[in-house]
Amino acid sequence: MSRYALLGFALLGLLACTTPDAPTHTGAYAFDSNGNGTGNVFHWPGDRIPVRFWVDPRGNMNELVQNAIDVWQDQLIYGEFTGVIVSDSAHADVQFVWSGTVPPTVPPDPGPPALACGGLTQNDSIGADNRIYGALHSSILVLSGSFTPGQVEACVRRVAIHEMGHTLGILAESPDSTDIMFATPVVPLPGPADRTTIQVLYHTAATILPPAR
Amino acid sequence: MFAGVRRSSVLVHDQIVNPFDVRPALAPAFSVTAGLPLDNPWHASAAIDVSTSELRREDFGGGTQPITHLTTAAVSVGLSRTLKSWMSGSLRIGAIKYLPSQDLGLFQAGGPFFPLAQIAVDVIPPFAARYGLALEVNADVHKFITDALRTEGFTESRGVVRIAVGVSWTPGSHP
Numbered sequence: 001m002s003r004y005a006l007l008g009f010a011l012l013g014l015l016a017c018t019t020p021d022a023p024t025h026t027g028a029y030a031f032d033s034n035g036n037g038t039g040n041v042f043h044w045p046g047d048r049i050p051v052r053f054w055v056d057p058r059g060n061m062n063e064l065v066q067n068a069i070d071v072w073q074d075q076l077i078y079g080e081f082t083g084v085i086v087s088d089s090a091h092a093d094v095q096f097v098w099s100g101t102v103p104p105t106v107p108p109d110p111g112p113p114a115l116a117c118g119g120l121t122q123n124d125s126i127g128a129d130n131r132i133y134g135a136l137h138s139s140i141l142v143l144s145g146s147f148t149p150g151q152v153e154a155c156v157r158r159v160a161i162h163e164m165g166h167t168l169g170i171l172a173e174s175p176d177s178t179d180i181m182f183a184t185p186v187v188p189l190p191g192p193a194d195r196t197t198i199q200v201l202y203h204t205a206a207t208i209l210p211p212a213r
Numbered sequence: 214m215f216a217g218v219r220r221s222s223v224l225v226h227d228q229i230v231n232p233f234d235v236r237p238a239l240a241p242a243f244s245v246t247a248g249l250p251l252d253n254p255w256h257a258s259a260a261i262d263v264s265t266s267e268l269r270r271e272d273f274g275g276g277t278q279p280i281t282h283l284t285t286a287a288v289s290v291g292l293s294r295t296l297k298s299w300m301s302g303s304l305r306i307g308a309i310k311y312l313p314s315q316d317l318g319l320f321q322a323g324g325p326f327f328p329l330a331q332i333a334v335d336v337i338p339p340f341a342a343r344y345g346l347a348l349e350v351n352a353d354v355h356k357f358i359t360d361a362l363r364t365e366g367f368t369e370s371r372g373v374v375r376i377a378v379g380v381s382w383t384p385g386s387h388p
Contacts, residue, residue: 022227023366046278077318077361078227078235078270079280203230 028197029179035172042132042208043080043169043201044093050082051168054092054135059102061140064156068164075195080202081168092135093211094167096160099139108157109150113186116147119159121166123211131209138163158185165194169201215244215349217379219264224357224373225319227365233272235319237283240266242377244351246303254295258303260331262287264377268313282314287353289331296334301347303333309355322360327370329355335381349381 033039044051053069055061062085069083086092099120118141124134140159142152162185174181174197180190181197190198219242225235244262251257268283289307296302311324333351341347358370 021369022232025229046276073317074321074361077321077365078225078229078233079268079278079318082317199229 025196025199027193028200029174029176029181029193030172031170031197031201033171039171040126040130040207041169041201041204042171042210043204043206044210045206046080048093048210048213049079050084052086052091052093053083054086054089054095056097056102058098060105061096061098061160063105064140064160065096065164067157068161071161071189072164072168072198075190075198076202080199089135091213093213094136094138096138096140096163099141101142103142103152103156104149106149106153108154109148110154111151113158114147114151114155115143115184115186116145116152117142117155117159118184119163121163126208129209130207132211134211136167136211138167154188158188161185161188161190165190165198168198169206170194170197214384215242215246215262215351215377215379215381217242217349217377219375219377221375222373224268224371225362225367226371231273233270235268235270235280237264237268237285238266240264242379246381248293251292256293257290258293258305259290260288260305260307262289262331264375268319280318281320284312284314286310286312287329287331289329289353291331293333299337299339299342301335301337303331303335303351305331305333307331309353319359319361325357325359327355327357329353345383345385347381347383348378350376350378352376 030037032041053065055065066085073082089095121138123132123136126132140156161180165181170181173183176182177186178191179194180187181194219240221237223234223236242264244260246258246260248256248258263286265284268280270278270280287307287309289305291303291305293301293303307329308326309329310326313320313324316323331351331353333349335347335349337347354374356370357373358367
């Protein structure tokens with residue numbers, strides 16, 4: 001081959017030799033079921049992506065869950081998780097429902113967070129084969145009190161993201177109130193520790209298998 | 214016109230618990246080049262190049278995980294010349310655009326574009342010359358980073374080399 005061509009290929013190789021350092025991924029909190037590194041670990045495996053969510057058709061649950069899916073997808077940039085809302089609850093991996101009253105759909109209050117709602121995520125049972133039976137169930141409950149509709153809306157948005165974090169496998173609560181996975185979330189979005197935690201979780205071997213399809 | 218296969222170097226190397234790479238799978242590559250004769254043996258040339266494949270994460274343990282489907286389109290201009298009676302070469306500069314099928318993950322802010330430099334060598338075996346056919350090897354280089362990677366903590370872009378091998382065909386009369 002011509003020396004010109006060899007020289008050209010060599011120059012391209014030199015131009016491409018920049019190899020940036022990988023960032024450190026530190027600051028994760030415990031995500032196992034005991035919250036101390038000794039419990040079960042769960043995440044959706046690659047062959048179960050996209051995870052299928054069914055949502056309560058009442059109110060704006062569809063919007064809340066889609067927002068929560070988008071928010072968590074943005075934390076995982078290497079294809080670890082994608083989610084999709086499906087219309088058939090029988091074929092869903094996770095179900096999101098209202099528990100009790102359905103709040104009106106209004107713009108969220110931008111003011112200080114009010115603890116106007118709560119949430120719960122559960123699974124039916126785990127078999128001897130370490131496999132979850134049935135779909136995961138998340139519910140959001142509007143608490144009674146003198147809250148404005150906007151405060152309730154801001155709360156259910158936070159809690160939907162928080163419960164989504166549990167369905168993705170963060171089985172413990174963060175000890176830090178600046179994280180969305182704090183027991184009573186007061187921040188609107190996942191923080192750096194939430195991001196690192198979900199990343200580390202999805203690169204850690206799971207001990208619990210997802211429900212069979 | 215060129216049709217072949219393209220291999221790309223790693224777009225991202227990261228370590229979350231274990232190290233892994235992100236790179237496009239082996240991809241079909243197609244390009245169309247237009248030439249304008251200058252003083253012999255030089256030609257000005259302009260090319261449009263497209264390749265498409267799955268972008269995937271390659272764990273060092275051997276597993277792979279698809280991330281999204283990725284198409285790249287490059288436009289370049291440059292000079293070509295005959296190096297030997299059976300060989301010609303081209304050097305071009307241009308830009309490459311990444312076109313992910315979804316604005317997700319690594320590409321959550323959409324597909325970026327980067328400056329690109331390309332070199333191509335066409336080898337013309339005697340038996341193929343009469344048909345206007347040649348074997349082509351081309352390589353290009355560009356820097357790669359996305360907004361999501363910056364958010365992740367990457368501060369420098371990474372040099373990416375792509376090499377394609379295939380067959381080119383030049384229409385017109387041939388000896």
